[in-house]
Amino acid sequence: MAKWRIIGVFALLVIGAGWHITKPAPLPSDALDGLTGDPVNGELVFAAAGCASCHTSEDGPPTLLSGGRTFASDFGTFVAPNISSDPEHGVGAWSDLALASAIMRGVGADGEHLYPAFPYTSYHKAELGDIVDLIAYLRTLPPSDEPNAPNDLAFPFNQRIALGPWKFLFVNSDWVLQDAATPELMRGRYLVEALGHCTECHTPRNALGGLDTARWMGGAPHPSDEGRIPNITTAALSWSERDIAEYLKSGFTPDFDSAGGEMAEVVKNTGQLTDDDRAAIAAYLKAIPPVAE
Structure with missing residues (x-):
């Protein structure tokens, strides 16, 4: 009986440690302290980050981030969300910290893991100042009341809990080109x-x-x-x-x-x-x- 109790306690410790390592980890509450967004530089970051390529409709203007484009993958079809300044259907009601956490940590406003079809796996290497500037520019763009459409993912890929271990394995802050001499x-x-x-x-x-x-x-x-x-x-x-x-x-x-x-x-x-x-x-x-x- 004592043996099974020890095994049970060990299993709980492993599960607890795994959850701690892989739970959603937004930016710290003070991460943006002292930073003021510059929308002029943010427009350059917007272009470099390719935001319009995914978050505008195929026939829409490049500043109306209404979402809706579909992206096929081996795991199902992802639908780009509305990230316009609309407070209901877009991200207008999100705080700057919540937006920065989504962009750099892949964590949504409700604390959920975001799918890596959104390339936070790259954006997490960005300078926080650039991301704050990007957010300042996004705030200047027009709202869209286009509702978000759900992703079309089969089980088990529709279970966001699996994204924690995935991030642990594959989100790496190291530069691939180590020797950037100039x-x-x-x-x-x-x-x-x-x-x-x-x-x-x-x-x-x-x-x-x-x-x-x-x-x-x-x-x-x-x-x-x-x-x-x-x-x-x-x-x-x-x-x-x-x-x-x-x-x-x-x-x-x-x-x-x-x-x-x-x-x-x-x-x-x-x-x-x-x-x-x-x-x-x-x-x-x-x-x-x-x-x-």
């Missing part, structure tokens, strides 16, 4: 690995949906099973840094082709960045290890 490379790393979340599409995933960092930016199957997202390491992309920067500005390739599909949406965002930022992204892509096709 300010340009540091900026490029920040734009690609954090704000731009380029890796969320261009890096393959393991069976649990975590990024395979050993094949960083080495291309991946398209989530909709239509084609493949390209390898953009030097093993497959021979463009010069100037070619890459021009593509991110205009959408034109060195062969006079133009960006299409989702990448056309990305270029709308990167085209709003500075020439220096686009050059930094190009330098980063030349610095990461090549991944064989």
